[in-house]
Every structure is written in C-alpha cells, then in structure tokens.
Amino acid sequence: MNSLETFIAGIPKAELHLHIEGTLEPELMFALAQRNRIPLRLKSVEEVRRAYQFHNLQSFLDIYYEGAAVLIQEQDFYDLAWAYFERAYKQNVRHAEIFFDPQTHTERGIAFETVIAGLQRAMEDAASKLNVSSKLILCFLRHLSAESAVRTLEEALPFKKWITAVGLDSSEVGHPPSKFARVFESARQEGLLAVAHAGEEGPPDYIWEALDILKVKRVDHGVRCLEDSRLVQRLAREKIPLTVCPLSNIKLRVFEKMEHHNLKMLLEAELTATVNSDDPAYFGGYVADNFLAAQKALDLSRDQIATLARNSFEGSFLSGEERKRYLDEISRYCAKP
Ligand code: HPA
Numbered sequence: 001m002n003s004l005e006t007f008i009a010g011i012p013k014a015e016l017h018l019h020i021e022g023t024l025e026p027e028l029m030f031a032l033a034q035r036n037r038i039p040l041r042l043k044s045v046e047e048v049r050r051a052y053q054f055h056n057l058q059s060f061l062d063i064y065y066e067g068a069a070v071l072i073q074e075q076d077f078y079d080l081a082w083a084y085f086e087r088a089y090k091q092n093v094r095h096a097e098i099f100f101d102p103q104t105h106t107e108r109g110i111a112f113e114t115v116i117a118g119l120q121r122a123m124e125d126a127a128s129k130l131n132v133s134s135k136l137i138l139c140f141l142r143h144l145s146a147e148s149a150v151r152t153l154e155e156a157l158p159f160k161k162w163i164t165a166v167g168l169d170s171s172e173v174g175h176p177p178s179k180f181a182r183v184f185e186s187a188r189q190e191g192l193l194a195v196a197h198a199g200e201e202g203p204p205d206y207i208w209e210a211l212d213i214l215k216v217k218r219v220d221h222g223v224r225c226l227e228d229s230r231l232v233q234r235l236a237r238e239k240i241p242l243t244v245c246p247l248s249n250i251k252l253r254v255f256e257k258m259e260h261h262n263l264k265m266l267l268e269a270e271l272t273a274t275v276n277s278d279d280p281a282y283f284g285g286y287v288a289d290n291f292l293a294a295q296k297a298l299d300l301s302r303d304q305i306a307t308l309a310r311n312s313f314e315g316s317f318l319s320g321e322e323r324k325r326y327l328d329e330i331s332r333y334c335a336k337p
C-alpha cells in the first residue's frame, strides 16, 4: 500500500449511506437460502456475481429486491448486519447510520419486529464488541404508495426508541419527495429526523422538494445539485451534508467513469460531501474502497481525504459531544507523521 492508501484505510470514518439489504454478499445469500429452504433463480455465487451488471438504478433494484427474499428470521437480519459491522470495523468505520427497507420484508409477510429486532441486536453487539456505534434510518420505498408508507410508519412507532430518522429510497424518477409530504410530517411530529435520496437520477428540483417539503437534514446522493447554482448556494450556506456513493454512481451509470465523478467539484464548492458505499455487496466495495477509487481517479489530496472523513462525522446524527470525540480522533490521526 502506498502512504495515501494506508492513510485512507486507517482514518476514522462514519458511514452515512448504507442500505443493510445491500450488504448481502452472495455467500451469505446462499447460506440463508439453504437455511430457510428458499429456491434461488441463480445457482452459484459466481452466477450471482455475473448477474450484477447494471445499466441504471432500476436494473439494480430488480436484483436487489430478489436477493432480499432469503431474509426470513430474526437471526437472518442479525447475521446480515453483523457481517456488515465486521467488514466496516476492519476499514475503521467508527460509526454507521444504517438504512433498512421494512416494506421489502413486510410485503413478503415478515413482521416488522422480526426485522428490527435482528438489526438492533447486531447494533448492540457492534457497540459492545467492536466499539462501533450506529443508528437506524427507516426508509420508505418510493415506488410504493404514500398510504403504504403511512402504514409502515404506524408499524414502526412501537419501536421508535430504536429509530433515529426516516428516509426515502428506491426508484427515484416519477416519485418526487412531495409524494411523501404527509408521512414525513407525521414522522417529524413523532420526533424523527429526516433524510431522502434525491438528485441521484432525479433532477435538482427533487433536492429542493426534499429540503422544503420533507425538511431533510441530509441529502442522499444529491450529486445532480451542481446543475443548479442557487441550490448549491443553499446547500453550502445551510451546510446540508450530501452522502455521495462513488462506486454506486459508476455502476449505475450516473457518471460514465470515476474520472468524470463530481466529488472533487462538490468539495471545491464548499459542500459537506461525504463518501459512502450504498450497497457494497452489489457495487464492488465497502467505504474505504470507495475512498480509494475516488482518490485515484480524481487525484484527491490527503487534506481532501481528511475533509471527507471529518464531514462524515459533522454530517452524522451524533450528539455534539460524541461528534467532537470522533473529530478529535481524526485530528490525532492526521497529526501523526
Ligand atoms: N438509490 C435508491 N434506492 C436504493 C439505493 C440507491 O442508491 N440503494 C438501495 N436502494
């Protein structure tokens, strides 16, 4: 490893854009399929990996929802999340804010409680055994109806103490944030924070709606903001973090190749950009791999890497005190020769 690679591997990081269902590696998919006696269309790990050729967001989502069908029992959700934490820990992720898609499971007859209890138990173990802290973000699937999102929030409320925020994911174009105004309003009244995927494939207008209507504290992806200079000014002035996912953006052809990614421009525009892995089992890398791929293609400096790592804690939902502790860790790390 050269010195910048070592620097990237070791710097303390927070991950703010990570779909737990997107961490399902093919090996675990097969193990769970066997345990739960679920037949799979693709017959081997190699065949599954070969099928991961996407040309846009929808072509990925189709295969991602298919894979999630092996998750049935509480222990499956535990195993899924624990596998993520072990990998993240090795890449010096110190804190993770994790998305889960309850509707992907409740639509198949899995109880909300089964899903969240397994995730929560893994989060407790990550804190006690790996010293990795985490928070949970409940995402509504935007291709489903607003009424389904309202029902999902109702199912979630008994478990509110385990949930930090609500989010919005799945097929973006044709499903603007405004479709979910009511459920986000209810979530806010319940004291939950808000984030939303916007400006991945959808236009800058969707980012405006996420800010103005859903009152999001962070924008997931948001890379298309650079098409609107007023929007960039607003995001910079209000220090709204963007959870950028470089490898995902290349796999789903948001940018043709990494050299064309706008991450460096986002930093130069003084935006609080962060680097994240999105769905690492599907996009070919966990968070440090994303840092590294972006650094190489865009020639990011050591200072820019440190800024991205700092932004990940600045943009998190940690308390001021916790955030400071992690930022101090970064300062000590950067001061080392
Ligand atoms: N975008 C939208 N929905 C998703 C994504 C994404 O990147 N990953 C998992 N669900």
Ligand code: ZN
Pocket: 017, 019, 169, 197, 220, 278
């Ligand atoms: Zn995502």
